[in-house]
Amino acid sequence: MSEAGYTVAVLGATGAVGNRIIEQLEQSTVPVKALKLLASEKSVGKTLSFNGESVAVELAEPDAFEGVDIVLASAGGSVSAELAPEAVKRGAVVVDNSSHWRMDERVPLVVPEVNPDALKQHRGIIANPNCSTTQMVVALQPIKEQFGLKQIIVSTYQAASGAGQKAIDEVLDQAQAFIDGQREAMQANVLPVKGDEKHFPLAFNLLPQIDVFEEAGYTHEEYKMIDETKKIMLGDAHAKDIKVTGTAVRVPVMIGHGESVYFEVADHSATRSDIQQAFANGAGVTLQDDPDRQLYPQPLNAEGSRETFVGRVRPDLENEGAFHAWIVSDNLLKGAAWNTVEIAEQLVKDDLVRVPEGVNWD
Numbered sequence: 001m002s003e004a005g006y007t008v009a010v011l012g013a014t015g016a017v018g019n020r021i022i023e024q025l026e027q028s029t030v031p032v033k034a035l036k037l038l039a040s041e042k043s044v045g046k047t048l049s050f051n052g053e054s055v056a057v058e059l060a061e062p063d064a065f066e067g068v069d070i071v072l073a074s075a076g077g078s079v080s081a082e083l084a085p086e087a088v089k090r091g092a093v094v095v096d097n098s099s100h101w102r103m104d105e106r107v108p109l110v111v112p113e114v115n116p117d118a119l120k121q122h123r124g125i126i127a128n129p130n131c132s133t134t135q136m137v138v139a140l141q142p143i144k145e146q147f148g149l150k151q152i153i154v155s156t157y158q159a160a161s162g163a164g165q166k167a168i169d170e171v172l173d174q175a176q177a178f179i180d181g182q183r184e185a186m187q188a189n190v191l192p193v194k195g196d197e198k199h200f201p202l203a204f205n206l207l208p209q210i211d212v213f214e215e216a217g218y219t220h221e222e223y224k225m226i227d228e229t230k231k232i233m234l235g236d237a238h239a240k241d242i243k244v245t246g247t248a249v250r251v252p253v254m255i256g257h258g259e260s261v262y263f264e265v266a267d268h269s270a271t272r273s274d275i276q277q278a279f280a281n282g283a284g285v286t287l288q289d290d291p292d293r294q295l296y297p298q299p300l301n302a303e304g305s306r307e308t309f310v311g312r313v314r315p316d317l318e319n320e321g322a323f324h325a326w327i328v329s330d331n332l333l334k335g336a337a338w339n340t341v342e343i344a345e346q347l348v349k350d351d352l353v354r355v356p357e358g359v360n361w362d
């Protein structure tokens with residue numbers, strides 16, 4: 001790093017996640033010497049604000065990464081597949097939000113509260129996990145550290161914003177049609193999966209499909225949660241030390257994913273209060289758990305926060321060593337933009353903003 005700091009590029013700067021990356025970067029400890037904002041042709045010439053200054057959006061193309069030290073990418077999988085290697089070739093370290101690189105064995109998949117040391121092995125590309133996975137592993141890491149984790153069964157309640165601005169707009173239009181008594185006018189073109197054969201309204205509804213269906217009746221989102229949790233917590237997407245399964249459901253909430261999690265610990269002496277205390281002490285976790293005061297996490301309250309909120313902690317009444325908890329976080333912040341910027345902070349702190357010699361992604 002030069003005295004003045006790093007040149008940072010935000011790829012996908014005009015998107016919902018990109019906008020929040022810029023905001024999080026403004027409030028971060030990353031010393032930004034210069035900022036480049038990159039997007040598609042249609043956004044070239046637009047300006048966005050960073051630290052009170054107006055920055056013009058440029059075209060995302062290979063040469064745009066000349067002189068860049070850190071790239072924070074959120075422009076989708078195909079863009080990252082093509083441009084991340086180009087950025088690395090030009091000496092930049094890329095933190096990528098898309099799912100494209102996550103399962104690549106050469107790529108660390110990082111949540112700084114859980115596996116910051118994985119960054120030490122980076123070869124220029126670092127992946128940011130799926131939003132539902134991130135908040136679950138942040139919450140459960142202190143439980144794993146103190147009591148050992150044997151099994152996780154999760155049901156997600158995922159906000160429309162996870163599928164982008166178009167999904168939010170669609171749900172609001174559907175809600176208005178429903179309120180106007182025109183149920184037949186509820187248009188659905190985006191959810192559950194853009195480009196899939198059928199679409200259904202989410203307003204006043206629940207959709208037990210996020211992403212496409214794959215083997216054995218599971219969706220891709222469910223497989224991502226299983227594989228990514230293992231890669232982050234155990235260092236291997238196929239490890240068997242913790243059994244993980246789940247059901248991913250889209251709910252008519254705008255921002256903030258909820259998760260009902262059943263988990264089994266190895267140490268059967270753990271009490272409800274031990275588990276609550278472990279959550280309360282967890283990095284990035286805020287315990288909101290007081291049934292007497294009806295205190296529990298809610299998406300509307302989590303919006304805009306970097307924290308992962310945990311409540312409704314209770315033992316399973318039939319299985320020894322098993323507990324339930326309710327986890328909520330802002331899917332666009334800890335689930336995407338903040339985790340990305342937090343990784344950049346960790347790279348700076350550990351002096352890892354450099355591409356190792358001899359790396360080749362071609």
Ligand SMILES: NC(=O)C1=CN([C@@H]2O[C@H](COP(=O)(O)OP(=O)(O)OC[C@H]3O[C@@H](n4cnc5c(N)ncnc54)[C@H](OP(=O)(O)O)[C@@H]3O)[C@@H](O)[C@H]2O)C=CC1
Nearest residue numbers: 012013014015016017039040043060074075076098130131
């Ligand atoms: N970690 C996670 O769980 C999450 C990850 N994501 C990832 O972030 C990505 C962005 O999500 P979101 O912000 O909601 O999406 P948006 O649709 O709001 O934004 C997409 C961004 O990508 C840019 N873009 C699209 N195509 C290209 C292209 N060919 N070249 C350069 N830039 C391009 C867009 O630029 P323009 O405005 O010019 O079209 C825009 O800046 C997702 O595709 C996903 O991969 C998103 C949510 C959560």
Ligand SMILES: N[C@@H](CC(=O)OP(=O)(O)O)C(=O)O
Nearest residue numbers: 097098099130131158162163
């Ligand atoms: N699939 C997530 C958002 C997302 O973009 O996830 P991923 O980065 O794993 O594709 C959701 O819909 O809430």
